Amino acid sequence: MIEKLKKIVKPYVQDQAAFEALTEETDFIKDLKINSANLVDVVLDVEDEFDITIDDSSMEKMLTVKAALEIVNEKLAQK
Amino acid sequence: MIGNDIVDLQVAKKESNWQRRGFLEKLFTGEEQELITSSNDPFQMVWLLWTMKESAWKAQQQKEKKRLYAPKKYRCSLFNKSRGQVLTDSEVYFTTSEVNAYAIHTLATTAPDIRTNFQYFEVQGSSCDSISTEVRSALLMAMASEMEVPADSLELRKDKDQIPQLYLNKELLNTAVSVSHHGDLAAFCFQEKD
Numbered sequence: 001m002i003e004k005l006k007k008i009v010k011p012y013v014q015d016q017a018a019f020e021a022l023t024e025e026t027d028f029i030k031d032l033k034i035n036s037a038n039l040v041d042v043v044l045d046v047e048d049e050f051d052i053t054i055d056d057s058s059m060e061k062m063l064t065v066k067a068a069l070e071i072v073n074e075k076l077a078q079k
Numbered sequence: 080m081i082g083n084d085i086v087d088l089q090v091a092k093k094e095s096n097w098q099r100r101g102f103l104e105k106l107f108t109g110e111e112q113e114l115i116t117s118s119n120d121p122f123q124m125v126w127l128l129w130t131m132k133e134s135a136w137k138a139q140q141q142k143e144k145k146r147l148y149a150p151k152k153y154r155c156s157l158f159n160k161s162r163g164q165v166l167t168d169s170e171v172y173f174t175t176s177e178v179n180a181y182a183i184h185t186l187a188t189t190a191p192d193i194r195t196n197f198q199y200f201e202v203q204g205s206s207c208d209s210i211s212t213e214v215r216s217a218l219l220m221a222m223a224s225e226m227e228v229p230a231d232s233l234e235l236r237k238d239k240d241q242i243p244q245l246y247l248n249k250e251l252l253n254t255a256v257s258v259s260h261h262g263d264l265a266a267f268c269f270q271e272k273d
Binding site: 044059 | 091105147148150151241261
């Protein structure tokens, strides 16, 4: 799952070194330097890839790899 | 508290597709979507409202440490093309925007009449790091001349939450600072804390 997520965020990453070193603790904005206006694209791409809907209260938390994985797992479990 | 945000419109055109399904719905309230769709320049309206949200968010981050990606909780309204306000559950931010064919730069403050010093300029560097160095040194020069101290006595450090803090001769100053860069453009603003 983390590999799928890496593929999704890759086009928006502005710090390649941080991307190479990506772990669950990686922060999309602080570490990968993803523009906050592009974070919504990550959210939309994740919705498309996993065929889930990410509501506003889940999107609020989607600032790290770990949070993103938790949200995807939670939404997949609800399907 | 202050925050600012700059959008390089050429870059925004390339990097984001505001017409993508779900984009507006996830970022903007119903009223804001109305402002966008009824505007004669929806693209410009998208980024004007976005810089308002982002600058208010940055101002809020100077005292509130909890980070959330909740753009719809920053509800924007416009008094005219350059003045507006952003409401959150606990705060009102007043915004001033400069809009031209190339860029939108917005400044958000917690009071409407606070005097702030802000400017934006084209950067020469190409990597994230070199641009960030350039913006910082421009900011320090501007502040040094405002405060009438030598530029090398000032220093900008980020605290553990990545909020920029200004030091004079190694001592933390009571000045709020915000920097922003996007594409070829960079901007900063600063103000005595309230």
